[in-house]
Amino acid sequence: MNPILKNEIKLNVRTSKLAIMITVINTILAGFGVFSLVSLVGKESVIDYTQMLKLYILLAYVEFAMMLLLIPTITAGSVAGERERQTLDILLMTKIKPWDIVIGKLFSSLSSTLLLAVSSLPILALVYVYGGLRLIDFFALILFLLISAVFIGSIGILFSVIMRKSTFAAVASYITEIGLILGSYVAVHGYYHIRWLGAVKKPIYIDPDIGNAVYFLLINPLITFFGLINNQVGNSKAILNFCSAYGNFADDYIMNHWLIISLIVQFLFSFLLLWIASHKINPLRKC
Amino acid sequence: MLLIHDLYKKYGKFHALNGLDLQVAEGEIFGLVGPNGAGKTTSMKIMAGLLKADKGEVSIDGLNVLTNYNKLKEWVGYMPDFFGVYDNLKVMEYLEFYASGYGITGKRNRDICLEMLDLVKLSGQTDNYVDQLSRGMKQKLCLARCMIHNPKLLILDEPASGLDPNSRFEFKQIIKQLKERDKTIIISSHILTELAEFCTSIGIMETGRMVLQGDMEEILASIENSNPLMIKIYKNLDTAVQVLKQELMVKTLSIQGNTIMVSFTGSREEEALLLKKLVMNDVLVTNFSKESSNLETLFLTITNNEGVNW
Numbered sequence: 001m002n003p004i005l006k007n008e009i010k011l012n013v014r015t016s017k018l019a020i021m022i023t024v025i026n027t028i029l030a031g032f033g034v035f036s037l038v039s040l041v042g043k044e045s046v047i048d049y050t051q052m053l054k055l056y057i058l059l060a061y062v063e064f065a066m067m068l069l070l071i072p073t074i075t076a077g078s079v080a081g082e083r084e085r086q087t088l089d090i091l092l093m094t095k096i097k098p099w100d101i102v103i104g105k106l107f108s109s110l111s112s113t114l115l116l117a118v119s120s121l122p123i124l125a126l127v128y129v130y131g132g133l134r135l136i137d138f139f140a141l142i143l144f145l146l147i148s149a150v151f152i153g154s155i156g157i158l159f160s161v162i163m164r165k166s167t168f169a170a171v172a173s174y175i176t177e178i179g180l181i182l183g184s185y186v187a188v189h190g191y192y193h194i195r196w197l198g199a200v201k202k203p204i205y206i207d208p209d210i211g212n213a214v215y216f217l218l219i220n221p222l223i224t225f226f227g228l229i230n231n232q233v234g235n236s237k238a239i240l241n242f243c244s245a246y247g248n249f250a251d252d253y254i255m256n257h258w259l260i261i262s263l264i265v266q267f268l269f270s271f272l273l274l275w276i277a278s279h280k281i282n283p284l285r286k287c
Numbered sequence: 288m289l290l291i292h293d294l295y296k297k298y299g300k301f302h303a304l305n306g307l308d309l310q311v312a313e314g315e316i317f318g319l320v321g322p323n324g325a326g327k328t329t330s331m332k333i334m335a336g337l338l339k340a341d342k343g344e345v346s347i348d349g350l351n352v353l354t355n356y357n358k359l360k361e362w363v364g365y366m367p368d369f370f371g372v373y374d375n376l377k378v379m380e381y382l383e384f385y386a387s388g389y390g391i392t393g394k395r396n397r398d399i400c401l402e403m404l405d406l407v408k409l410s411g412q413t414d415n416y417v418d419q420l421s422r423g424m425k426q427k428l429c430l431a432r433c434m435i436h437n438p439k440l441l442i443l444d445e446p447a448s449g450l451d452p453n454s455r456f457e458f459k460q461i462i463k464q465l466k467e468r469d470k471t472i473i474i475s476s477h478i479l480t481e482l483a484e485f486c487t488s489i490g491i492m493e494t495g496r497m498v499l500q501g502d503m504e505e506i507l508a509s510i511e512n513s514n515p516l517m518i519k520i521y522k523n524l525d526t527a528v529q530v531l532k533q534e535l536m537v538k539t540l541s542i543q544g545n546t547i548m549v550s551f552t553g554s555r556e557e558e559a560l561l562l563k564k565l566v567m568n569d570v571l572v573t574n575f576s577k578e579s580s581n582l583e584t585l586f587l588t589i590t591n592n593e594g595v596n597w
């Protein structure tokens with residue numbers, strides 16, 4: 001087992017921080033779930049599947065949002081924190097490979113978030129018990145959360161390696177995260193708008209089609225997550241509908257396999273970011 | 288063992304190392320001395336492969352540090368001038384973690400950690416938390432940590448700073464024990480006299496350069512030679528001054544009361560002959576001695592009395 005991961009888990013388990021965080025967040029989630037459930041069931045004696053699904057959607061988004069909020073701080077502090085505590089030099093002197101340091105740091109940072117996700121599964125299972133969803137949907141949800149967590153986490157790790165202070169690294173990670181989620185949307189929308197401004201000046205108006213530029217949204221974890229959740233509750237055309245505003249993608253291969261392709265894109269990006277991080281962490285790298 | 292040639296390092300516009308040269312032979316305990324900001328830590332970090340020099344070469348056992356990074360990690364144990372400590376980790380766990388970082392696992396890991404704790408006399412502390420140890424204990428723990436993979440070269444950056452006399456003594460004992468294990472050790476310090484006790488050779492650094500390097504005994508002897516002769520006269524001071532002025536080997540001469548300070552370049556024998564001459568000229572001498580060898584004065588003269596901070 002990766003020695004860094006092992007050590008960090010040991011440290012994590014020992015501090016009460018993690019336990020408190022999990023308890024608090026799960027309590028909020030559970031309270032949320034139970035409250036909605038009661039208010040749903042209370043009115044009528046029959047349980048409405050669609051209401052159940054709404055609850056599922058809500059809880060899934062809450063978990064996703066929590067992840068977006070927590071991961072940048074935790075990962076940004078990992079390597080930079082080691083530098084601040086002045087333990088990084090000693091760590092680099094050992095035979096642990098830079099790649100293993102980076103991976104160890106990533107997964108130890110994610111472990112608390114993942115633990116959080118896993119521990120809140122029973123609450124999501126509430127929805128499952130009342131029907132509406134298949135077991136595979138839960139695994140898909142976990143897989144998506146995991147891959148997006150790794151993606152967001154790698155950004156934090158890279159900044160943590162590059163920047164001296166963990167606070168700066170955290171700020172940079174949040175800005176990048178916002179850039180991914182809002183920025184990519186604004187970029188695509190803005191590009192469409194420019195094309196539209198050109199189109200209205202022409203004598204005959206033709207709705208503009210931004211074509212391949214829409215694939216920029218593949219790096220947007222929120223849009224992909226939106227697609228997944230909609231897909232699970234029966235709306236498999238959600239992303240297509242969303243993108244239709246920017247062109248005609250009805251028979252488009254990538255559009256029809258958006259979820260899996262976005263996951264692969266996120267995964268590849270993570271790999272690239274971590275690879276860069278592992279090179280930057282090595283003090284004797286050739287500049 | 289260790290060879291540094293023409294090493295340069297700049298931080299921004301500031302030149303921390305200006306063509307540093309340094310050689311340390313196998314089995315030696317080398318004391319690296321210099322005032323604050325001389326570049327001791329910088330050069331040690333470069334030796335340990337934690338910092339990249341702008342120019343120059345560092346090789347250990349003939350292998351260039353830059354291209355043999357992995358061998359270097361095996362061979363070198365580095366103790367920084369601070370103790371990196373994780374909260375919530377116990378002494379034993381701390382060592383076990385670093386041992387596992389060197390690929391040492393299972394029972395061997397535990398055995399080695401216990402052995403190291405025994406060496407630095409921390410066996411009683413295995414279950415205490417690292418951040419609750421005293422400064423001296425932490426420093427000893429760090430020493431144990433940097434030896435965990437049995438390196439042949441130890442680079443210790445001010446290992447004894449901030450220790451009380453007792454701990455210093457203990458520390459020296461540990462270093463002596465390490466010498467018996469055939470380690471080559473490089474120790475930096477501000478305090479020259481402290482190194483004199485166990486170092487076999489020293490190098491004095493200033494503003495990124497080596498100003499004096501050599502065998503401990505030779506350096507001590509050369510200091511002895513350069514020190515002035517102190518002659519206390521009971522009677523016939525004037526005669527004494529006349530006699531001394533005629534001597535070719537007397538370079539300068541100063542008189543304070545009945546004491547004459549003479550810078551004398553001759554050998555021991557010529558010193559004795561000078562005394563004989565004084566006595567034969569009816570000068571009554573109560574004291575005739577070279578000022579005892581003083582590393583600190585040497586250090587101060589070499590480093591221009593600047594920036595020395597105990």
Ligand SMILES: Nc1ncnc2c1ncn2[C@@H]1O[C@H](COP(=O)(O)OP(=O)(O)OP(=O)(O)O)[C@@H](O)[C@H]1O
Nearest residue numbers: 298301303321322323324325326327328329330368
């Ligand atoms: N990271 C850094 N950035 C800028 N300047 C630095 C840095 N590290 C060291 N220096 C400068 O380089 C010079 C040499 O520093 P170094 O730490 O090597 O000295 P030292 O001999 O170890 O001093 P001390 O006895 O105080 O430990 C100092 O003037 C210091 O200000």
Ligand SMILES: [Mg+2]
Nearest residue numbers: 327328329368
């Ligand atoms: Mg220093």
